Amino acid sequence: MAGHFDLQGRHGKSRVRVSRVWRRPADAGGHLFVEWSVAVSVVSDCLPSYTSDDNSAIVATDSIKNTVYVKAKECTEVVSMEEFAVILGRHFTSLYPQVSEAAVTIVERPWERVAVDGKPHSHGFKLGSEKHTTEVTVKKSGSLLINSGIQGYSLLKTTQSGFEGFMRDRYTLLPETRERIVATEVTAWWRYPFEHISQLPSKPFCFTQRYQDVKKVLADTFFGPSDVGVYSPSVQNTLYLMAREVLTRFAAEIWPLLCYLL
Known part of the structure; x- marks a missing residue:
């Protein structure tokens, strides 16, 4: 056969x-x-x-x-x-x-x-x-899958950033500091919870507005209050806080987010 x-x-x-x-x-x-x-x-x-x-x-x-x-x-x-x-x-x-x-x-x-x-x-x-x-x-x-994101989001602050307590060995020259400029480029991806065409809202869901909202939360978390800012002990910690804040703010609308800084 x-x-x-x-x-x-x-x-x-x-x-x-x-x-x-x-x-x-x-x-x-x-x-x-x-x-x-x-x-x-x-x-x-x-x-x-x-x-x-x-x-x-x-x-x-x-x-x-x-x-x-x-x-x-x-x-x-x-x-x-x-x-x-x-x-x-x-x-x-x-x-x-x-x-x-x-x-x-x-x-x-x-x-x-x-x-x-x-x-x-x-x-x-x-x-x-x-x-x-x-x-x-x-x-x-x-069946439906919608992933959206932001690429090339460049952010910089001239203070409120440091890097201390990292592992040192005989190849390490970088001094520890609590005062430095930090500039980075953010890429983030998130998934919307719609898994089937039938789940899309009858009233258009404003994907563009949600993108703007996510971008604002990422920036607000990175910079902190406009007058005093917020201290960043490492790029890693700032990255974690940015992703966590987005998921906290939009838990019902956005599924696990991938975020990284360059």
Whole structure:
């Protein structure tokens, strides 16, 4: 009896650059602009493309790229990049019978609204530094995984930092100190608790606002009160306190967080 060989192949398209403007009047907050780098990877039963030169089960990269552009245009209301990734994942797993899973990764270029004479400009933006990221996996069954994060978040304080009591040996030259500058770059990842499409709130969950909230908690914990700050005995301890504070503040909305400083 001949055996059955099932091959699930993964293919897709990366570096799809998307710019989207939602034009709103100044009294409604002004224009909103986002720039995303989108990567889509689909899993499908495409054994014939390997064994018999039959590409009928392959979703062309051109199709994937154009789908990203079309779906962005169809979003007439403002969406977060997490919501957009879910839209793409649901599209690819529902339109193509052979596609069992779609993974969508998006990195947002940090365009920030500028202020002129102390007032937010209705349609002017400047480029920031840290990046908002997300990785969303949607399966044909409706199973869902949403990981989001921040990359390249540079923080510095000129005092309230030290490093003492570390292990010393004959190779150690670093003096102990309670007074030093500390500058670092933060990368953090967190997972949202939605495990199925059906669990997404009927009222849109503001992923973008939660990203801003997490970023603020990370910074507030790093710096401490504006007048006196907070002492950091080590990068390791500061890292732990930043991650703990995020999980404490958003325990019902964010699952275990990976955070590290460079």
